[in-house]
Amino acid sequence: MHAPDILAKLVSFESVVGTTNADIIEWIKAYLKSFGAKVDIIPGPEGDRSNLLATIGPRDKPGYVFSGHTDVVPANEKGWTSDPFVLRVDGERLYGRGTSDMKGFLAASLAAVPMLVASPLMRPIHFAFSYDEEAGCRGVPHLIARLPELCETPLGVIVGEPSNMRAILAHKGKAAARVTVKGRSGHSSRPDLGLNAIHAVGEVLRSAVSTAQALAKGPFETEFEPPYSSVSVGTIQGGQAVNIIPDLCTLEIEARAISSADPAALLSPVRDAAAALEHREFRVEWETLSSYPALSLPRTAPLACLLAELTGIEPLPAVSYGEGFSMRAAV
Template sequence: MQASDILAKLVGFDSVVGTPNAEIVAWIGAYLKSFGATVDILAGPEGDRSNLFATIGPRDIRGYVLSGHMDVVPANETGWASNPFVLRADGDRLYGRGTSDMKGFLAASLAAVPMLAASPLMRPIHLAFSYDEEAGCRGVPHLIARLPELCEAPLGVIVGEPSNMRAILAHKGKSAARLTLKGRSGHSSRPDLGLNAIHAAAEVLQAAVSAAHSLAQGPFETEFEPPYSSISVGTIYGGQALNIIPDLCTLEVEARAISGADPAALLLPVHEAAVALERRGFQVQWEELSSYPALSLPRTAHLAGLLAELTGIEPLAAVSYGTEAGLYQRAGLEAIICGPGDIARAHKPNEFILTHELDACQAMIEALGRRCLS
């Protein structure tokens, strides 16, 4: 099968983040087994979704991991010109949800499998496909924890997020949380008898804004745009009617950290402002939504040089969006980002990938396979 044919099959699975993924996992697993790959389906604690890990070549020798996620963001936006879960070709463009982010990489990897399987690999190529990456990299930690029993310590991990086939050495870390404040409702004519949760949330919001302004003063890491850590409140909602004291208010906040900062620690001023409200009678619930560390790979790293040779393009220093690569690095593995497509096309109507991008990615993976012949 050509990469575009495989992509059509993968896009046809509406593997939206946070939903069961047995169908796409089963199809990929069967495809890989048909070429003699060793395949492990690794059920997550949710019980209805799984990671997939497969090996082509010997598992008792150190090799390379091709890492990608099988889930996609929902496709509920207006503006789609066709069914987002049916691949549509228009010239060199292939439209559909997940084409760039990141089923294109999965398709190119799977299209390279026949060549890899027919080669006498001295070093293995592993495929590590995860679930719920779009919910804050929730699936891959369970896969990473299983790696010691699945293979020898990998020489490196290539995370195929869309990067225009240019390797990326670093990205920011992220921590996100949902804060729910519960006060006491009542008639708005007697605010003294209630606890206004929206008013209380304004104090937490101010703490977030102040922390964001402080972070913008540095420290700086010039490879990033912006070159500093940041805090942002993305949603806030609460209340029932104008004349009812709102007893509930919820806001969601995230921190994105340069490589020298702990993203969870950046949210501490916001958390402390929320906890202080308990002394005034509010109930406070703080729920972590996602957390992953920054990635920082030196230009002198083996994987950086390898990807420069495989792609013919010098690596890019950094991007501000996050990936699973930071989690692999935290586990002690060299990790780098390199994949087909463009992140600017992701998470929007009429997402697409170019056929020559798929071809370039497949060629890169097959070149990696030839490196593993000796």
């Protein structure tokens, strides 16, 4: 199969983030096995989603990994002029959900399988396809945890995010969390009898804002935009009516860290502020939504040199978004 045909098949699977990816994983597994690849399925704790690791060549030697995700964001935009899950060809352009991010990369990788199988590989090529990347790289940690028993430590990982075929040397790390504060409901005329969860979350919010302001003062890594770590609150939800004391409020927050910082540690002041509410009868839940470290490769790193040679394009120093696979280099 040629890459456009493979892409058409991949696009046809509605593997929307947060839903099952069983069908697309089974199709990819069957395709790879038809060429004699070694294939392992790594289920996630959700029960209906899995990662896939496949290898062409010897697994007992270090090689390179093509890494991508099978999930796509929902196709709810109003601008679609055709079925987003049916590949549409318009001249030299291919339209469909995921054609760029990132089923196009999966298709290109899979289309290379016949050539790789026919080559006398001295080192293996691995295919590591994950799930729920769009929800904060939730699937790939389960795959990474299994790598030591499935293959030798890779020499490097090429993550096929859409970057115009330009390798990226550095990206920020990320940690995201959901804070749920539970208080006590009541009528707003008697605030003394209730515990206002929204008011309590306000204290967590103030901690987040002050942390963000402090981070903006440095330290700095000038290759990033902005050149400092950041903390940002994305959502706050709570309350039923203006005359009801809200007994529940939820806040979602993320940190994006320059390479010298630990993204999870950046949220520590906010987590401490949330935990302090428990001394005032509130119940607090802290749920980690996602976490991955920053990437920082020197231009002279072997993987960076290899990708520059293969693409003919100098690597980009840094981007502020990120990926969740260790030893990464996005292309």
